[in-house]
Amino acid sequence: MIRFLLIGAGRIGRIHAENIVRGAGSSLVAVTDADARAAAELASRWSCRAVKPDEALAQTDFDAVLIASSTDTHADWIERCAAAGKPVFCEKPLDLDIGRATQCMRKAEAAGVPLYLGFNRRYDPSFARLKHEIAAGTIGSLETLHITSRDPAPPPVDYVRRSGGLFRDMMIHDLDMARWLLGAEPVEVFARGSALVDPEIGAAGDIDTAMVMLRTADGRLCQIANSRRCSFGYDQRIEAFGAAGMVSANNHTATSVTVAGKQGYTTEPALPFFLERYADAYRLELEDFIGALNGKKVELATGEDGRRALLLADAAQRSLTTGVAVALS
Amino acid sequence: MIRFLLIGAGRIGRIHAENIVRGAGSSLVAVTDADARAAAELASRWSCRAVKPDEALAQTDFDAVLIASSTDTHADWIERCAAAGKPVFCEKPLDLDIGRATQCMRKAEAAGVPLYLGFNRRYDPSFARLKHEIAAGTIGSLETLHITSRDPAPPPVDYVRRSGGLFRDMMIHDLDMARWLLGAEPVEVFARGSALVDPEIGAAGDIDTAMVMLRTADGRLCQIANSRRCSFGYDQRIEAFGAAGMVSANNHTATSVTVAGKQGYTTEPALPFFLERYADAYRLELEDFIGALNGKKVELATGEDGRRALLLADAAQRSLTTGVAVALS
Amino acid sequence: MIRFLLIGAGRIGRIHAENIVRGAGSSLVAVTDADARAAAELASRWSCRAVKPDEALAQTDFDAVLIASSTDTHADWIERCAAAGKPVFCEKPLDLDIGRATQCMRKAEAAGVPLYLGFNRRYDPSFARLKHEIAAGTIGSLETLHITSRDPAPPPVDYVRRSGGLFRDMMIHDLDMARWLLGAEPVEVFARGSALVDPEIGAAGDIDTAMVMLRTADGRLCQIANSRRCSFGYDQRIEAFGAAGMVSANNHTATSVTVAGKQGYTTEPALPFFLERYADAYRLELEDFIGALNGKKVELATGEDGRRALLLADAAQRSLTTGVAVALS
Amino acid sequence: MIRFLLIGAGRIGRIHAENIVRGAGSSLVAVTDADARAAAELASRWSCRAVKPDEALAQTDFDAVLIASSTDTHADWIERCAAAGKPVFCEKPLDLDIGRATQCMRKAEAAGVPLYLGFNRRYDPSFARLKHEIAAGTIGSLETLHITSRDPAPPPVDYVRRSGGLFRDMMIHDLDMARWLLGAEPVEVFARGSALVDPEIGAAGDIDTAMVMLRTADGRLCQIANSRRCSFGYDQRIEAFGAAGMVSANNHTATSVTVAGKQGYTTEPALPFFLERYADAYRLELEDFIGALNGKKVELATGEDGRRALLLADAAQRSLTTGVAVALS
Structure with a gap:
């Protein structure tokens, strides 16, 4: 039985809380949150303690931490957990800044503390089956x-400004x-993007429609298409083509x-948004986090996976800005 | 090269004419028709002769007859073709009366004249593949x-009255x-039916919505559902379930x-009606009729098939009227 | 908060237990069960009491009863709950005998005790949407x-013998x-059936493949097809056709x-069996049972619904045996 | 009635011949062909004259020319037809060299001779409906x-060498x-490509797997994916996403x-290849060519469309070679 301290009592925190409680x-x-009332409410719902942020890691009766607080606090929490020697499951991203992301990850490594990242799509049953079929050789060489990944509606421009793009x-x-x-x-x-959905997003220096092309060293190719708006729900599709x-x-x-x-x-239409589409994924990734702590081999993203994804996002941003393809070593 | 005399220049006759001309x-x-102008028009379209009905079989330069005239003339034409020794492809049915149907079929048999019936659905590529898969054992024992068979819209009540039900x-x-x-x-x-679509059809003594259940000697079961109206086109589906x-x-x-x-x-929606759905079937059944005349083994319905289908329809009518299941020997 | 006594700690009982515990x-x-060990195990899993069957209704700290014991005990338990004045949610059927089913239902009525039956398919989100669309007039007059309802594999013949057919x-x-x-x-x-899947089922006097046709007073028609075996999973489909x-x-x-x-x-393939297909339905029907106790209008089947479904099943059995359609008043 | 001279009696020429003959x-x-026997055979099949290439345009009893000869002869034939004042429907491309393509197109323009190009996909009923829906505003602003466009199997390397890439x-x-x-x-x-299917194609200096990204002046984006091999048939799909x-x-x-x-x-699986998938398109584009000659507004690609598509292909080739995105004025 893994006992959890939950950091963050917002929308995602509440999902994780329910899965933690219901898991066998x-x-x-x-639970802790900068907003004490939110923490108290969630604690009351599941009959656990609400604690103040600066006292949270002084608790001793927990085995692992789930970080679901706001993005700008992730790195700090990871470092504090590392210092406390507590395994961490952190919502993505580590940090919006690659330097800071790398730093906190290194601290967890140095402390020997397991650090996993909530790239929940790896646990979507459909995408997990894609991974399985590719590995099983069903489509030959990939x-x-x-x-394709499209949100149902753009976030508020205020959110866009703080989002990292x-x-x-x-x-x-x-x-x-x-x-x-x-x-x-x-x-x-190689990346291209436009503000076609909401000119305010463009005015804020971001885009809402994007395409990216990736290439591997052995010449395999990948297309990604994003939009911040989709009239038929949360459009989440992947196609893997092989020999x-x-x-x-x-x-x-x-x-x-x-x-x-x-x-x-x-x-x-497609399910409305990520809470519906990835409900199973949130539950299954948590099961595997517990499994990982018990020595199971898992598909969970690690801190390093988080760092590498951020490197790609940074490269895409640079390609968009400079107009040229960005090489990665 | 099989040279055709076409009897009937109506809607179905025109389809057969085009397929005859275009076939290799x-x-x-x-071509002949009770309506001399219709015959003349069709003859002009395809550069062939228009002949009067009573002179049609006096022609000598044809090898086979395609009967696409009105239902009440089929039996007579079949008997005349039998007498003339000409192979016949006749639109369904032989006749609405089982006695008359049997009689004309027997005459063709006695004359040694091939007699095939236009149950065109056997040549629909999708239904033909069902037959093939069942025969190939794909679903084990059937x-x-x-x-399911639903027309897009009910025919005029006037047609219903002459239709045989x-x-x-x-x-x-x-x-x-x-x-x-x-x-x-x-x-x-066992049959049940109602006039749910058009009360006029009920007033004319017929039904527009029907279900039939069939049983074979070895206990296999079949459901048929019909409606004279379907808002989403011509609904033509079959499901074969096996071990x-x-x-x-x-x-x-x-x-x-x-x-x-x-x-x-x-x-x-589904294709609008039979002309669209069964366009391929009309072409392919004609190819197989020519094939049959050249000795090919075909899936074409024979006169006997037409007689047996009519026996089932008669039994369904009797079941509807009497309320009990009708046994067939 | 509705406090439950659960009767039956078998496969279905365990599903209901989990939904009761997780429900808000x-x-x-x-929990009670003729098998004391099963009751103890389930009680331990969810930290509640295990009680002996004959002491179960002597408890006083519960508000409602969920009956998920073996079919032949349903009627007795319903009558005991009626005597104790406790609302009942009972797995289908009331009883295999229409007389006994009616009797226990009448006792619940006389005692003013709510009695609902677990016809869980009413709570399958897909079938519930069918009901909603029909009511909303989407397809006009039905x-x-x-x-179509096919089980993945036949039950043991031993079960078939006790099943009521x-x-x-x-x-x-x-x-x-x-x-x-x-x-x-x-x-x-009108019903027809055969033992095509397993001759042992036929030898036991039952069938494994069946078709039924129903007719309403206003001439609407219904087909039902059942099989005890289906190679592609649990085949659960419904089609409602209207004007x-x-x-x-x-x-x-x-x-x-x-x-x-x-x-x-x-x-x-389709989901394997009812536990998977109707997982949501089990949860949602329980929510509505609780809602019903709080005065909500629900789609739950009542005791009377159970009695009428059994009347139809009896009529189908009679039609199969006698060969004629059975009229119902 | 438009009377045709057909140039080219190969695979595509034979399709056009049949559509010309069967069209109302x-x-x-x-018909003419560098291979006199091929021309003679096709002429015999459809009861028309076979003529020698250098005598073809000396004929006077035709109204239009259909060019379906080998790619390297297209530009010459177009110029000869322009000189003869005969409208041309030419299989794509005008020429593999943009200079030569532009030149022949200009000559047709100067002569006032209509010049259309066989980009048959515009007449695929599914793609044509996409165009129609976009124009109708069904998806709002595109x-x-x-x-996605994948061939079932790579062509012979010999063909690849002459193909232009x-x-x-x-x-x-x-x-x-x-x-x-x-x-x-x-x-x-922006283009990327690899030889993943057949190393011989790579050795010949070409690619067999490609992705291209296009951008319009107003920021709309387009992805194209190509492969020379597809195990499930001829993969021809388009998705248009809008507001x-x-x-x-x-x-x-x-x-x-x-x-x-x-x-x-x-x-x-998908239909095997272009002859099956685009059978309707070949027929419909010819109907519209005839329509265009009679003054109808059509979706047929013009010589200018052919030139512009070639400009894009050239740019993609340059992007692949240089590694940078290519700007077009």
Whole structure:
């Protein structure tokens, strides 16, 4: 039984809390948040303690930490957990700055503290099956990868300003998928983007529509397409094409209902957003974090995976700005 | 090269004319119709002779006859072709009356004249593949069959009155499919029907919505569902279920386009009606008729197939009227 | 907060236990089972009391009873709960005997005790949406209903012998779906069945393949097809056809993955069996039971619904035996 | 009635011959080919004259020319037709060299001779419906375009050597689709490619796997993916994504059959290659060529469209070679 300290009582924190409580191998002992009321509320919901942030790591009755606080606090928390010798499962990203991200990761390494990152898509059952089929040789040698990722609606411009930009905030998930499914590091990144959805996003110096092309050393190619708006739900699809075939994962829907009429056959839009699409993934990644602490080999992203995805996002940003493809060593 | 005399210059006759002309192994030498102008027009379109009905069989430069005239003339034409020693491909049915149907069929047999019936669905590429997969053992032993057949809109009540009723006019195609795919004769027919689409059809003594259940001697079961109206096109589907799996044929559409939006994903309705859905079937059945004349083994329905389908339709009608299941020897 | 006594610690009991514990509005206080060890194990899993069957209703700290014991004990437990004045949610059926089923239901009525039956399919999100669309008028007036229900594999013959037969054990779910979706009582039942899957089932006097046709007073028709074996998973589909369109619910799958290769495009088989397909339904029906106790209008089947579904199953059995359609008043 | 001279009796020439003969508004008067026997055979099949290449344009009884000869002869034939004042429908491309292509096009312009190019995909019913939906505003403002185009198997290396390379030989079709569907000229081309399918193709200086990214002046983006090998048939898909939705065209299949079994649900692979997938397109583009000669507004690609597609292919080739994105004015 792994006892958890939960850092962050916001939307994602609440999901993790529920999964910790309901999991057969985990329990929630305490929760903390900069907003004391949010912490108290969540603690009350699951009958655990609410603690102040600066007292959180002084607790002794927990085995692991789940960090789901705001992005700008991740690195600090990781370093404090490292100092306390507590294994960490941290929501992505480590940090928006590659230097700071690397630094906190190194501290966890130096302390011998396991550090995993919440790239939850690795635990989506459909994407996990893609990975499995590729590894099993179902499509022969993987040649090209095609990732589509579109949010249902753009975030507030205020959020966009603090987000680090589309590549670091949104596409970073797809960049992790690319590395994970390709099983290799891209050596080149080419990126293009526009503000087609919301001119305010453009005015804030960011983009809302983007395409990226990646290339591996052995010549395999990957396309990624992002949009901050999608009228038919949360569009999350991947297609992996190989010498002997193709595996693809389509969107998920709430039901299997079709309505037929003069207009033709209509099936449901994609699930609305990540809370619905990745509900299973949030639960399964937590199970594997517990498994990892018990020595199981897992697909969880590590701190290093987080750092490498951020490197790709930075390269994409540089390619967008400079207009040229960026080589990665 | 098989030279054809075409009897009937209506909607179906015109389809057959075009297929005869375009086929590599056939030519059209003459066409006749009770309506001399229709015959003349069709003859002019394809540069062949228009002849009067009573002089049609006096021609000598043709090898086979295609009968696509009105239903009540089929039996007479078959008997005249039998007398003239000319092979016949006749649109379904032989006749609406089982006695008359049997009689004309016997005359063709006695004259040694090949007689085939236009149960065109046997040549629909999707249904033909069902037959092939069942024969190939793909689904193991066939256990149940499920046939859905819905017209886009009810015919005029005037047509309904002369049609012989839904079972003889419409479901007879499905009854042929059932016999053909089951590979066995049903020994029991149970039928129910209602006039739900158009009360005028009910007032005319017919039904527009029907279900039939068939059973074979070895206990296999078949469901048929018919409606005279369908808002999403011509609904033509079959599902064959067996010990090791299922094969099913879905509707056909004009394009492979999907429109995604707030409403979900919308694909096209089924093709509008039989001219579109069975365009390939009309062409392929004609090819096989020519093949049959050249000794090829074919899936074409014979006169006997037409007689047996009519027996089933009669039994369905009797079951509907009497309320009990009808046994067939 | 509704406090539950759970009767039955078997496979279904364990599902309900988990849903009771995890539900926001419910808690599990005690569990009982003829097998004391099973009760103790489940009680230990969820930190509640295990009690002996004959002492179960002597407890006072619970508000409702969930009956998930073996079928032959349902009626007794219902009567005991009625005497104790405790609301009941009972797994289907009330009893295999219509007389006994009616009797226990009447006792609950007389005692003013709410009695609901676990026809869980009403809470499958896909079937629930069918009901919703029909009620919303999406397909205009409902004309025909088509229900397919196939188990992945036949149960042991020993189970078959005690089951009451396919109609009362398996098709009763589909008969409830038919009544619920038609929104009317069938006035006629015609049934046919065979032992095509397992001759042992036939030797035991039962069937494993069945078709039923239902008719309502206003002439609407319904087909049901059952098989005790299906190679591609748990085949649970419904199609509702109306004047203005059709709504259908297809099978559910574990992922949205497609594998494309020389063979074509392959998607996943249906979910394996009811535990997977109806996991959501088990959870949602319990929520509505709690809602019902709080005065919410719900879609839960009542004791009377259970009695009427059993009447239809009995009629189907009689039709199979006698060969004629059975009229229902 | 438009009377045709057909230049080229190869695979594509034979398709056009059949469509000319079967079309209601066209007839075939003569055919020529460098291979006199091929010309004679085709002429015999359709009862028209076979003529020698250098005498072909001396004929006077034709109204238009269809050029389906080898690529390196297109420009010459176009110039000769221009001199003879005969309208031309020419298979793509004008020429592999942009200078020569421009030159012959200018001569046709100067002579006032209509010149259309066989970018047949514009007449694929599915892609044509995409164009229609975009124009109709179904998806709001078009933002991104995603084109997948994979051949079933690589051509002989010998062909590859003479082909002008993947961009000019294969992707040029997709580049035309991009221009046509975007309704705007790309201002930037970025291309990457590898020889992953056949090392011989790499040894010949070409690639067999490619990705291209296009950008328009207003920031819209387009991805194109090509492969010379695809295990599941001829993979021809397009997805157009806009502010209000998405329209996509999927592959076409020979039948609507699904096989269900332990493996799941299997539908057919894509149609084998262009002759099957674009059979309708070949017929429809010819109808529109005839329509264009009669003054109809058509979607046919013009000589200028051919030139612009070639400019994009040249730019892609340059981007591949230099490693940088190529700007187009």
